Amino acid sequence: MPTVDALPNSFSFDPDSTALVVIDMQRDFLEPGGFGESLGNDVSQLRRTIEPLAALMAHWRAAGLTLIHTREGHLPDLSDCPPAKLLRGAPSKRIGDPGPKGRILIRGEYGHDIIDELQPIEGEAVVDKPGKGAFYATELQELLDKDGIKSLLVAGVTTEVCVHTTVREANDRGYECLVLADCVGSYFPEFQRVGLQMIAAQGGIFGWVAESPEVIAALQEKS
Amino acid sequence: MTATIGPVKANPYLWPYDGSVPVTRTALICIDWQTDFCGPGGYVDAMGYDIALTRAGLPATARLLAHARELGMLVIHTREGHDPDLSDLPANKRWRSAQIGAEIGGPGPCGRILIKGEPGWEIVPEVAPVAGEVVVDKPGKGAFYATNLDLVLRTHGITHLILTGITTDVCVHTTMREANDRGYECLILSDCTGATDPSNHTAALHMVTMQGGVFGCVATSDDVIAATDLS
Numbered sequence: 001m002p003t004v005d006a007l008p009n010s011f012s013f014d015p016d017s018t019a020l021v022v023i024d025m026q027r028d029f030l031e032p033g034g035f036g037e038s039l040g041n042d043v044s045q046l047r048r049t050i051e052p053l054a055a056l057m058a059h060w061r062a063a064g065l066t067l068i069h070t071r072e073g074h075l076p077d078l079s080d081c082p083p084a085k086l087l088r089g090a091p092s093k094r095i096g097d098p099g100p101k102g103r104i105l106i107r108g109e110y111g112h113d114i115i116d117e118l119q120p121i122e123g124e125a126v127v128d129k130p131g132k133g134a135f136y137a138t139e140l141q142e143l144l145d146k147d148g149i150k151s152l153l154v155a156g157v158t159t160e161v162c163v164h165t166t167v168r169e170a171n172d173r174g175y176e177c178l179v180l181a182d183c184v185g186s187y188f189p190e191f192q193r194v195g196l197q198m199i200a201a202q203g204g205i206f207g208w209v210a211e212s213p214e215v216i217a218a219l220q221e222k223s
Numbered sequence: 224m225t226a227t228i229g230p231v232k233a234n235p236y237l238w239p240y241d242g243s244v245p246v247t248r249t250a251l252i253c254i255d256w257q258t259d260f261c262g263p264g265g266y267v268d269a270m271g272y273d274i275a276l277t278r279a280g281l282p283a284t285a286r287l288l289a290h291a292r293e294l295g296m297l298v299i300h301t302r303e304g305h306d307p308d309l310s311d312l313p314a315n316k317r318w319r320s321a322q323i324g325a326e327i328g329g330p331g332p333c334g335r336i337l338i339k340g341e342p343g344w345e346i347v348p349e350v351a352p353v354a355g356e357v358v359v360d361k362p363g364k365g366a367f368y369a370t371n372l373d374l375v376l377r378t379h380g381i382t383h384l385i386l387t388g389i390t391t392d393v394c395v396h397t398t399m400r401e402a403n404d405r406g407y408e409c410l411i412l413s414d415c416t417g418a419t420d421p422s423n424h425t426a427a428l429h430m431v432t433m434q435g436g437v438f439g440c441v442a443t444s445d446d447v448i449a450a451t452d453l454s
Contacts, residue, residue: 009322039434082406084382088240088436131404132437160430161437165400172363172397174313188433194426198392201420203323205364205393 002218004178006210007200010086011178015219019066019149022053023134023156025118026071027101028111029158035099035111035185045192046157046185050117053155053183056212059219066147069120070127070134072162073107080130080137095104111160132165135173151176153215154207155183160195167199167206177207180215226294226385231269231410231450235432239383239408240292243452250297250381252273254366254388254395256350257302258333259343261417266325266343269332272419277389279439281349283414284387287444288350294451297379299357301366303394304339311362311369364394367401376407383408385447387415399431399438409439412447428436 012125012176028035030046037043047108060067074081084097097104101111107128120126129138152175156163163184167177179199186192199206229243260316261263261277268274291298305312309328320327320336327336333343339360345351352358361370376384384407387397395416411431418424431438 026405073450084240084406084408084439086402088236090435095278132400133404136401138406161434165404168397168400169368170367171316172368174315176315190426191430191433195430198426201423202393203319205319 002215002221004208004210004214004218006178006208006214008204008208011208011210013151013153013178015063015065017148018151019068019144019147019151020060020153020155021134022057022067022069022118023154023166024055024070024072024158025050025114025156026073026112026114028099028105029112030115032056032100033100035093035101035104038100039093041187042188045187045189049155049157049183050115052180052212054117056155056180056216057182059216061121062218066149067120068125068127068140069114070129070138070140070156070162070166071107071112071114072129072132073076073105073112074130076103076106076108088103090175099171114210132162133169134162134166135169141173149175151178154179155212158191159184159186160188160191164195164198164206169180171206178215179207179209180212181209182211224337227452228447229450230440231440232446233410233440235436236440236449238410238440238442241408244383244408246294246296248380249383249385250299250376250379251287251291251385252366253298253350254386254398255287255301255303256281256284256346256388257343258345258347259331259337262333262343262347266331266333266336267419270325275327275420276421277417279417280387280389280412280415281347283412283444285349287385287387287412287415287447290448290451292353297357297381298352299359299372299375300350300352301359301361301388301394301398302339302344302346303364303374304337305362306342307335307340308381313453320351331447363397365397366394367398367405373405379409384410386411389416390418390424390425391416392418392420395429396430403438410447411439411441412444413441414443414445
């Protein structure tokens, strides 16, 4: 079994029962001029994940393994957006308002889709989620069950919000989660650091943390 | 007249988002105040951690509990634990607990560690449930997964949650994230929570306040009590 040098200890995985889950690599969060940047965030903190993640995805696809993408967003009529989420944002920058790349966080809009560098290819599932976690009110659990997935490699943005929430959900459901430090990003360096630290704390209370080149090397050793 | 709560002087906005809320639509959630996590002689204590850190929120929580009971607010307690036959214990959770020397189901200082019915699994007396209060048993860190919590809240017409408990960065945060995705308006109380690592407590509270309150708001129990309108 491929084994990766990780925190708090080494992580072994059976590639056939492992999925790479790429969370919310959407234009609205990552692109200059997008919604995330319009809120004053530094998108370069997220964009540093693109290159290592693209490399990992290429190796993962070459090995023919399961790759799942997620997108956060809502239906155009906002019927799946809780009032507490909708009304909390600053007026004029709320979900559904016109944004720089289409209506903010609305399914089907240009800004809601995945960045060009990491677009899904045929056969890869894209899970649309209304919340931060990828399990709540989505088909993710069914997709994983169908493919017999037991372990998740987790990448995407942002580390302390959607990545953390999804890893917490996955962990409670019994999935082994390896979070890839160089393939997850936060607008805030402090949260990147502490977010990763929380995953591996207390003997790995939510899972493991490693760098993506370690995973690529482990895949190549196997073949 | 029904008492209301809000606006509470909270960070990053006056909580709740909709101004104020009748106590009949608000629940006080007390998460995992169990002997094994914060009681003298529990397993966190036996492992050599300073339980003063996980006990720090007990006096304020006890005071807020009395306030909530007086108002007739719904109070829900949670407990993390597993069935004695371990049939609801994921293999990786068991393995990891063994790695740090506290295997779930193994013998601990207050009975089998994290097993339902054992003394260490019980809620500490300072904030113990009284008759009529709901107790939710959960197998994970989040109080929504594989429990009836969402059903209980919806049945009572609850839309707003006030969160206390331990630990801030693990079970309280996981539950707050689950609640937020389900549309509940959440308030976490800095003086009614705690963690084995104080820097994780601080960071977890800080995370809540970013981006306009991505998971809700942070306040203190005094802020909630001060924002209670009895008229």
